[in-house]
Amino acid sequence: MNPFTEIVIQIIQKIPAGKVMTYGQISKLAGNPRAARQVARILHSMSRKHDLPWHRVINAKGQIAMKDNETRLEQKLRLEDEGIKVSGSGRIDLEIYQQPINSDTWEI
DNA sequence: TTAGTGACAGGCA
DNA sequence: CTGCCTGCCACTA
Numbered sequence: 001m002n003p004f005t006e007i008v009i010q011i012i013q014k015i016p017a018g019k020v021m022t023y024g025q026i027s028k029l030a031g032n033p034r035a036a037r038q039v040a041r042i043l044h045s046m047s048r049k050h051d052l053p054w055h056r057v058i059n060a061k062g063q064i065a066m067k068d069n070e071t072r073l074e075q076k077l078r079l080e081d082e083g084i085k086v087s088g089s090g091r092i093d094l095e096i097y098q099q100p101i102n103s104d105t106w107e108i
Numbered sequence: 109t110t111a112g113t114g115a116c117a118g119g120c121a
Numbered sequence: 122c123t124g125c126c127t128g129c130c131a132c133t134a
Contacts, residue, residue, distance in 0.1 A: 023116050034129050036116040041131060044115055060117055071115080 004030050008042050015056045017082045019099040020092060022060045029101055040065075055079055062098075064090035 007030040015021055023036035032038070039057070047054040055078040059065040064086070066072035076086045084097050 024118085027116090032129095034117080037114070037129060038116095038131070040115040042115095047115090054115075057115075059115080065115055067114080075115085 004032055004035065004038070005042055005046070007031065008039055009046060009050055009052065012043070012052045012054070012057060013050075015053055015099055017053075017056075018084060018097070020056045020058050020079070020084065020094075020097050021099050022058060022062075022094075024060050025098075025101055026057065036060075056082075058092060062092045062094040064092075066090075 008026055011021075011026050011029050023039045024033070027033060027035040027039050030039070043052065043054045043057060046052060055075040064072050064075050066075060072090060076090060079086050079092070084092060086092055
């Protein structure tokens with residue numbers, strides 16, 4: 001497994017419940033600012049075997065970027081279950097729920 | 109091998 | 122606020 005993938009997985013596992021991060025944040029923390037799409041791919045392929053909180057990862061517009069309606073609904077329900085308010089169209093207030101990368105908990 | 113396609117981001121209209 | 126365009130890279134047909 002390449003180091004980028006490992007770091008991405010560790011970052012996602014550190015996202016606290018009730019908070020979210022964007023793909024861009026994660027890719028930047030992992031050392032590849034332009035690899036947001038690969039983060040998404042890692043999530044899709046690794047979320048099951050690594051038990052990742054994939055639902056806490058959203059796009060830069062603060063929305064659920066799902067194409068599949070079932071998965072989109074599941075993510076919405078999981079987020080609301082953690083106290084995150086999700087708008088009808090799947091929007092989330094990043095000002096409130098986004099986990100800042102400058103926090104002391106991020107010693108990557 | 110080339111072309112199409114995303115769990116995306118950022119700039120611009 | 123929304124939509125379109127370009128860059129990015131792994132995967133698939």
